[in-house]
Amino acid sequence: MTKKNIAIYPGTFDPVTNGHLDIIERASVLFDVVIVGVAFNINKSPLFTKEERRDLIKKVTKKYKNVRVEMFNGLLVDFAKKQKANVIIRGLRAISDFEYEFQMSLTNRKLAPGITTMFLMPNEKYTYLNSSLVRELSKLKGDISSFVPPVVEKTIKLKLNQKL
Numbered sequence: 104m105t106k107k108n109i110a111i112y113p114g115t116f117d118p119v120t121n122g123h124l125d126i127i128e129r130a131s132v133l134f135d136v137v138i139v140g141v142a143f144n145i146n147k148s149p150l151f152t153k154e155e156r157r158d159l160i161k162k163v164t165k166k167y168k169n170v171r172v173e174m175f176n177g178l179l180v181d182f183a184k185k186q187k188a189n190v191i192i193r194g195l196r197a198i199s200d201f202e203y204e205f206q207m208s209l210t211n212r213k214l215a216p217g218i219t220t221m222f223l224m225p226n227e228k229y230t231y232l233n234s235s236l237v238r239e240l241s242k243l244k245g246d247i248s249s250f251v252p253p254v255v256e257k258t259i260k261l262k263l264n265q266k267l
């Protein structure tokens with residue numbers, strides 16, 4: 104039997120954006136299984152609960168049959184080992200992402216030599232997009248419709264008690 108390539112795509116996803124989805128779609132073509140790992144950390148206070156973040160990703164990735172969504176806490180490499188993953192996917196938007204990602208990937212390699220971190224670049228139209236921009240914009244009632252899928256936009260508005 105040939106070995107399956109299982110990739111973990113970890114993040115906070117508060118909330119999932121079109122940039123994340125771009126990376127998920129690219130990964131789903133490359134790997135047998137893609138597990139989106141929703142990180143939760145008691146020291147962080149996200150806008151969406153971990154369950155809300157997981158459920159939104161599930162909704163917007165339904166069409167990718169090899170994509171699963173799980174929540175995890177603690178060390179990423181421990182979660183990756185538990186899921187029998189051999190790859191960690193991260194998105195690289197700009198040089199500003201590089202230093203932190205470089206450090207993390209080498210640390211993870213030291214902790215788990217059998218797991219390789221791979222970087223995917225999104226479509227250039229998403230290179231400036233991140234979840235905190237989406238949260239800030241929506242709090243100020245800015246238009247986020249080109250940054251997130253419609254179900255995410257609707258859920259943010261409900262969360263912030265804004266008109267749909």
Ligand code: ADP
Nearest residue numbers: 113114115116122123193194195225229232233
């Ligand atoms: P974290 O809190 O770990 O940065 P995020 O949910 O913001 O988690 O991001 C998860 C991963 O997705 C990271 O690798 C990040 O670089 C990547 N990412 C976030 N936004 C984008 C985007 N617009 N395009 C490509 N990759 C992205």
